[in-house]
Amino acid sequence: MTAAAIDEAARRELPRRAGFALSQRQAWGLLFVAPYMAIFLGFVVFPVGYAFWLARDPQLYVQLANDPIFLRTVVNTLVFLVVAINVKMVIALFLSGFFTHKRWWVKVLAVLFVLPWAVPSIPTIISVRFMLNPEWGVINTLIFSLTGDDGPNWLNDPILALSLSMVVHIWKSLPFWTLILLAGRLAIPGEIYEAASVDGAGAWHRFRYITWPSISTLYVTCTLLSMIFTVGDFNSVYLLTGGGPADLTHVLATLGIRYLRLDQLGMAMASIVCALPLILPLVYFMMKRLSR
């Protein structure tokens, strides 16, 4: 019998030993979860149910399919998810290795590195937006002073603008995932590395045969979690490009809000319902992993 199982058994016996009626315990339990359940019913179940009710008309989906902006948005969202997240996670994996080095300046850098994640997105994203201003932004000023040519009109080109949204997204959320992967790396006992070094294993072999097998599960979990979160990333796109130029850089997170602002509530809900086949499998998979 493991320690956990003993613990478990003790827990079950608790009510009897303490002379504490189970039904009473259950009543207290219900009382304690009641506030959360009230929030859940009022602000999750009701809105979601209402959303499905609004999105029930099949005609809406025909309309959506005929809206070129919607199709573009779906493609943008998929590109955003596949490119931005994989680039981010690979960089995070690499940098988490960098931050394991014990130097005073690496420690200082690790503290500063968290800033993008710790500060709110609106001022920093607007700051990036100003840097990219074609006329007086610092980037084009620099390009002009170095080459004498005008720089590109960054946010006026849909591909460039969407790529820059991904850069902003990576800038903002890279620290978080790097720290998580760093924690995963630090949990690996140092003796294993020492033993491998004695045996003459190089950096690549140490990564390939020690680090990666230990953190690959964590890496996959993080990638999936990041996907779920990124589907809902409204700020990186909306604050940088506003969905423009010509509504060509929307993602599903900003498109719903666009329809809402145009007073096309049904379309807003329908576009979100269309995203469910993308999200629900991920959510199901994550729930199985996390609820143990």
Place this chain on the structure above:
Amino acid sequence: MTRSKLMRGVSTEAGLLLVGIPVLLWTLIPIYHMFLFAISPKDAAFSGQLWPAHPTLRNFEIVFGQKHHFLYHFWRQMWNSLAISCATAVLTLMIASAAAFAISRLRMKGGRLVMNLALFTYFIPAAFLAVPMYKTMGMYGLLNNDWALILAMVTVASPYAIWILRQASDKLPVELDEAALIDGASPFQLFRLVYIPLMVPSLIAVGTYALLLAWNEYLYAFLLLSRETAITLPVALGNFLSADDSPWELLMTAGFIYALPPAAIYYAFRRYMSSGLTAGAVKG
């Protein structure tokens, strides 16, 4: 032998610097750019210099004195942000700690279901829930009311809070409850006198998380609040963007001021944050 070792040491350091310097620049440039705007006189911020020729605190004076028509309600909006994030943190802590207590310590029937419902909510992208949430708040008559944003943020924050608190409270020894109950404590006394004091480190982490989440929130704030005196600071900053004659240097100054408290709070509670919050994620 020693020479090759030395050479290898030097190349390791060089390699580390080769990574470290770009990381430092990448991290700080957007923030430094914002700071540069804040300390530059009007129109001088665009020159592309590393340090302004005439640094000034004039922008801060204008923002703090509310001396521009974009900023007439600066302090009011700052207060809204503060009140809403504090209320969110307090409510989230109460609701989530009670729920975690019921699930983890009282082992109530259906606790697992509640946990799964909460986790499921955690995985609904916030931008998707925002649209129906906006309509629902309208039905409840809460639009333009602080409570709309507070309740929305509690809804978003509490699932993760419950999950983190449940994991932390599963680690508390069961004998504690036993002893308290034998001594005749009611579950409420157990909660207040035994459970809460033991959970303080995790509660700090979760409270900070909820506080920062609400302070930083833009989307829900801009949907649910629109009156000049009701909006929070991020919404006011967003409104700058939609105008043509925006004073950029003041926008960046106000943004800089707005970004300082969360950074300070994060660093103050970093110890709790990293142990409390990453523990949950690493477990998977």
